[in-house]
Amino acid sequence: MKTIKEKHSLLMRWTHWVNFPVLTIMIWSGAIIYWANDEYSITLFGHTYFKFFPQGFYDKLHIGYRLREGMAFHFLFMWFFALNGVIYLLYTIVSGAWRELLPQRKSFKEAWLVLLHDLHIRKMAPPQNKYNAAQRIAYTAIIVMGFGSLVTGLAIYKPVQFATITWLCGGYHSARVIHFILTIGYVFFFLIHIIQVILAGWNNFRAVVAGFEVVDDNKPEPLTLSPAEDEK
Template sequence: MSAALGRITPRRLRVHRTPLIVRVTHWLNALAILIMIGSGWRIYNWYPALPLDWQFPVWISLGGDPRVTQGLTGEDGLANALAWHFGALWLLAISFVVYLAYGLLSGHFRRDLLPISPSGFVRDLMAAAQGRLAHRLGEQNIVQRTLYWGVMLAIVLMLVSGLAIWKPVQFSGLTWLFGGYETARVIHFLGMAAIVGFLVVHVALSLLVPKTLQSMVTGIATEPADEGISR
């Protein structure tokens, strides 16, 4: 039977589809997160949360060219960065919650991002390091799954610690849970660092396996059905 089918279709293709809702929320999340990171760097520069004599270069931060902004509005870019930050906040909050709801209700999380385990993580990490890890479109290994859970946790941490910094009076209990206002700022910074770390790996991997990127944009990607080991 399968032999006969094989003769009719010369190359059988595995089709991987990415639902529209996942693609839309993915790119909206990406946009919002980039805005929040860029503007967050500018905000950080004004009064660094870390006790380091170091700042983010202005040109990679979001908030306009300080001299141009000064001429346009009479402030040198902090107000602009804050406006980006608290504007994109709503985009991220809504888009991320929609994605979480979809992931939970559709079974996407259970199907694609579980199970995970420490031993499986180590096994897949070793296999990946030795180049022995099979890759099939739409299937995540345990290292990837763990990273996705990690970044989702980091985003939640950012939203909650951000709330503790933004509203230390209305949510004073939350700010207290984060160890107070100043500590909450440090945690908010560390969460950013974790997300940036994820982004570096995530973007590098998607460029190494362009079909994943294709599927995240167009919604569909194919690979030969027998392809299991190749990238």
């Protein structure tokens, strides 16, 4: 028999879907700003393997010669990005939802098993509640990253008024590099996230919009290890 199982709170769903377009705009406007002084590359022993970013990337996304516009959008949507993040964080702390989110001691070991399972190398996945071990680590990391973007952003934006923050980020250059790397991190997170969402299927996706999952008692649960087996 089918039953409805509540999964994601309304607030978690709202902040998730508000964050998606806001972060997209932040990354896009950030790329426009970065273009004006695009000095980063992956260079080892004098050989440049990749330049951020190739001209084709700029041309395709119409990034170049729009610094003033990029700054205006970046410094408007930063407010929404920050506010949305603060709301989510406060809710997660106050509601106790952090218990399902934060990695546990065993998560770091289990995440490896989850990875092997997802790659079809292992049949069994560790038992889980709302999030599996890999999700706990990934979703906590993305919150920490968001906070990092905010702090490094402030360090670059007002390095005189918030000199202490700039100092904590290791200086102006370091703050700018971290800000950039975090952004690249979001893009990678997004790619893996999308693949996982597609693989997880409709029931999982619906939960992030409608809040609930449908549990079918006739269908067996996915194979999981019992804690006892896991000890071996």
